[in-house]
Amino acid sequence: MKFEAVTIKDIAKALGLSTSTVSRALRDSYEISEETKQLVLNYAKEINYRPNPIALSLKEKKSRTIGVVVSEIANSFFSQIINGIESIAHNKGYNVIITQSLESYEREVANMQFLSSRSIDGCLVSVSVETNNYDHILDLHKRGFNIVSFDRIIDPIETHKVKVDNFKGAYDATEHLINSGYKNIAILVSGASLSITKERLAGYQKALDDHNIPFNDKYLKVCSHAGMTYEEVEQAMNELMTMKPKLDAVFSASDKLTTSLVKYCKLKKINIPETIGVIGFSNVDFMELLTPALSVVRQPAFEMGRTATELLLKMIESKRPVTDFENIILHTQLIVRDSSVKKK
């Protein structure tokens, strides 16, 4: 490619000035006379001059680029988050580099490596389901890398964190099932090392406990690949469906799992909400169009992306090292539709 951009040198040469003067004129320095400023400004506009961001980056040691690590781009929850991230970042003149781990620890490490070698100013991270060693992130963090942990939180890291109230989201969903008359409520969760799994499981257990329903670990199925394949959920459900006493409801604790759960019920022709009641974490808008319309716990994904990005940029642009970290907890929304309410 050739695309030769106009540089400050071109302006200087054309106007018989030095590059210093041109630079200062463009930045409205007090050292430059009004006439010269106008001269430069007009000419710059005329030839459509744009400062080279790469040269600026080199000088300022800032790339105005942030990285994002998520498990999957083509997933409603994360694409809504990315939407929120971009809305803030572009607005403030930052680029966003998005990477996906596809729930693979190895790919996540490679992505962090890739990002750190691309001189980004900071990074937003939601870990993969396989990740239970955070060294690839903590090492960078120790070396001064700006990191914000969101959604699937990195517990030991000392930085800003943004997530939803997973405990309450799960509690609400479970309690709703109980109030709808379900008693044998199974739960489908992602890998046990994820923060969201622990918190949502705890919320589920507390809700059972508060309603005097004993927790039965036979009703708990852990999908260690976070439901990346349908088969994983299929197998979990096959096992669940044979449990005795027979389960009468399922709470799926993540977007991906909910999608597969719905597919399972459809394929197996399981009657919802009669045979089993269903509710799950999901940000897929489509869930309302199913028959029966699916009850969901919805997360403010767009807002999560925005908030995490705002915190990251604040950290990046802070003069002194940030030591006071925020731990933001957004609210989930329980949307009751048909899949979790028995017909009268």
Place this chain on the structure above:
Amino acid sequence: MKFEAVTIKDIAKALGLSTSTVSRALRDSYEISEETKQLVLNYAKEINYRPNPIALSLKEKKSRTIGVVVSEIANSFFSQIINGIESIAHNKGYNVIITQSLESYEREVANMQFLSSRSIDGCLVSVSVETNNYDHILDLHKRGFNIVSFDRIIDPIETHKVKVDNFKGAYDATEHLINSGYKNIAILVSGASLSITKERLAGYQKALDDHNIPFNDKYLKVCSHAGMTYEEVEQAMNELMTMKPKLDAVFSASDKLTTSLVKYCKLKKINIPETIGVIGFSNVDFMELLTPALSVVRQPAFEMGRTATELLLKMIESKRPVTDFENIILHTQLIVRDSSVKKK
């Protein structure tokens, strides 16, 4: 942020060499002795030296970054495309900057502006529905900017193009409806200036024609905002439903429209496939889970992203100006499910 990276200068100082020697040693130059090379290489590995990509970019006038302009990230079709783009780009060490126009011409222009000012090496573009003036793209292209047009093609641009066989996709869908016994088939399309709209409409018309069904333009509804709001589709459908003779099927010619169409039928309790048959372009995996399961025309989105990116990178890395442009046409897939087949 402080994150001070190791530079070539640090290595030079530590080993008592010049930066030139270190640079050449790292690049395995024949001018450097084997011992020195080993010395440098070992030390570089020890302190985890990574070349600063920004400095390299400045020197080589390449940023190893490509831009993407799509209408909406949180849309299955485009997020699958992005997936394909990233899979190729990251593999070859390129960054990807994604922007979305949300179907606004103004935002698209701003995005192109943003990208061109970020010294990217090239750009993948699918235009917004509002776009019928391509100057913001053609101007950059004339100045040597590498651009690949995909999906919603920019007709006048002379460069690589990647799309699907929209004509055939639409033809197949329409013919399938006809073969299923539907006669009064309406079509829902996005803005008339989009290449995909023209091609899909043509396919629809040809299928009608081939089966001796006259084209009735009352059955054609153009959604000039590409279905960005549900209300737009709602209004179009409200109008369609009052037409006489009464329509008995709808073909929706884009992903977004299909989604809203499904919602409309659900809300209005329109019986599918009895009252009206439905088929539409869609890459939402979820469509099979609806009741009735939705028949769709599916596009190879991931492959489209990959192919477009491969062509762009080939163009970027080509020594001489590329003059021989490819016009790739991928195949759509007709997936017949329940929404377009009358029960017996």
Place this chain on the structure above:
DNA sequence: TTTATTTACGCAATCGATTTCGTTATATTT
């Protein structure tokens, strides 16, 4: 032994923009 050639390296320019430190006029103050 003198000259020619290699080997192995350093100096300095370069990419584009910013910024420190001078420097030259002109203006102001004694």
Place this chain on the structure above:
DNA sequence: AAATATAACGAAATCGATTGCGTAAATAAA
């Protein structure tokens, strides 16, 4: 009129890496 201040600009260093050119030392050829 001499001294000082100010306004307006330029030269050069800087960011990190690459590379053309120059050169000292070692080796080979004459």
